[in-house]
Amino acid sequence: MAAGRTALVELGRGARGVTSAQSWxxxxxxxxxxxxxxxRRLVRVxxxxxxxxxxxxxALPPLPPGADGWSVTSLPEPLVDAMLSTSPIAFVRQRYTRYHTDLTIGFDAWFAGLSGNARSGLKRKAKKLAEANEGSLDVRTYRTAQELAEFHGIARQVAERTYQEKLLGAGLPNDIAFxxxxxxxxxxxxxxxxLLFVGGSPIAYLYCPMTGGDVRYDYVGHDPAWSEWSPGSVLHMEAFRTLFDEPAAQRFDFTEGEGQHKRQFATGGTACADLLLLRGSLGNRATVKALRAxxxxxxxxxxARDWPVLGKAMHRLRRG
Structure with a gap:
């Protein structure tokens, strides 16, 4: 589709229409x-x-002077080989399924499409959280500019305690521009x-922007003290109730990367890859060699993680 290609060309362009590269x-x-x-200085696509x-x-935008190459994310697998041939140094960084949910089928049809174990698990977790909150789930939805300003202040209280922020630096942003x-x-x-509340205190948040009917899974987190209660899954299920009733919402985009939660909630998926397409400099060749190794x-x-000693060491290293 020409419109999709044109939009991609515009990505990475500065205020005067010149392609820009970011230190990534x-x-x-x-x-x-x-x-x-x-x-590396990359033009992101x-x-x-x-x-x-x-x-x-x-369509890849032109590289500005000093740029090392392009970072292409979520390229469908059938297009990978042709795209790899466009650059002196080409490297597949990761492969995954990009999941999505059809929001036009209705909540009941979506829920019925889950496995029996998933349905019973979500019902059990929702009931448990409701019991902790005097018998009912307290999920609040925020849509308007004023409501979202309130949402942000409360959600930040949760974000500060999440592993997304402490370990990955990926909590809900707190800057003025955001x-x-x-x-x-x-x-x-x-x-x-x-936001999901228990006893009047927020324990989980989910923020999703929408573009052209696609609702994007952007920022999510929960208080680690409630991890065993699966508040994120329960909140997402309740958020889906809202989205299935929203005529403007057509699809839910789980974005890049795998995950059990994504597989469970999705109705479809596309095999994708993230690529690095780099200029043929010595520095770039050394970088890719190190990444491959x-x-x-x-x-x-x-x-080898099933080996008793090495498996325990790998688990500690993965979790930090």
Whole structure:
């Protein structure tokens, strides 16, 4: 689709229409823990869900002086080989399924499509949280600019305690630009915020912007003290009740990466890959060589994690 390709070309362009590159960390990770990273100046080309489902190859914007290459994320697998041939140094960083949920089928049909174990598990967890809150779930939805401003302040109380923020630096942002963008989306009816309370205290949050009918799974977190109660899953189920009743919401985009929760809640998925397409410099060649060696070592360690001693050591390292 031409519209999808045009949108991708615009990504990474500065205010005067010149393609810009950002200093981006290429992380050497084991699980959620980053051991170290190497920075490269990259033009990012992230495919949105509509682009992934279209099956069209993205048009790469021109590289500005000093840029090392492109970072292409969520490229559908059938397009990978052709895209790899476009650059002197090409590297598949990760492969995964990009999951989504059809929000036009209705909540009852979606819930019935879950496995029996998933349905009973969600009902049991929701009942347990309701009992902890004097018999009913306290889930609040925030849509308008004013409501989202309130949501942000409360959600930040939860975000400060989450592993997403402490370990990954990926909690709900607290900068002025993010808050302004969130409220702007609220004014246009293009954002959803949800909070789960127990005893009047917030224990989980979910924030999702919406673009062209696609609701994006952007920021989520829960108080680790409530982890055994699965508040995130219960909150997401209740958020889906809202979305299935929202005519403007067409699909839920679980974005990049795998996860049991995504597989469980999704109605479809597309096999994708993240690519690094780099200029043929010595520094870039050394970087990719190091990444290949490290990722290969991690894969070998994963295969050996059932070994009693090594398995325990890998688990401690992955969790930090």
């Amino acid at each position: 960390p290429l992380k050497f990770q084991i699980g959620a823990r980053t051991l170290f990273s190497i920075r 992230p495919l949105e869900l509509r682009d992934v489902l279209s099956g069209d190859a993205p 808050r302004a963008a969130m409220q702007g989306r609220g004014t246009r009816g293009e954002a959803f915020g949800w 490290f990722d290969g070592g991690v894969e070998r360690a994963k295969r």
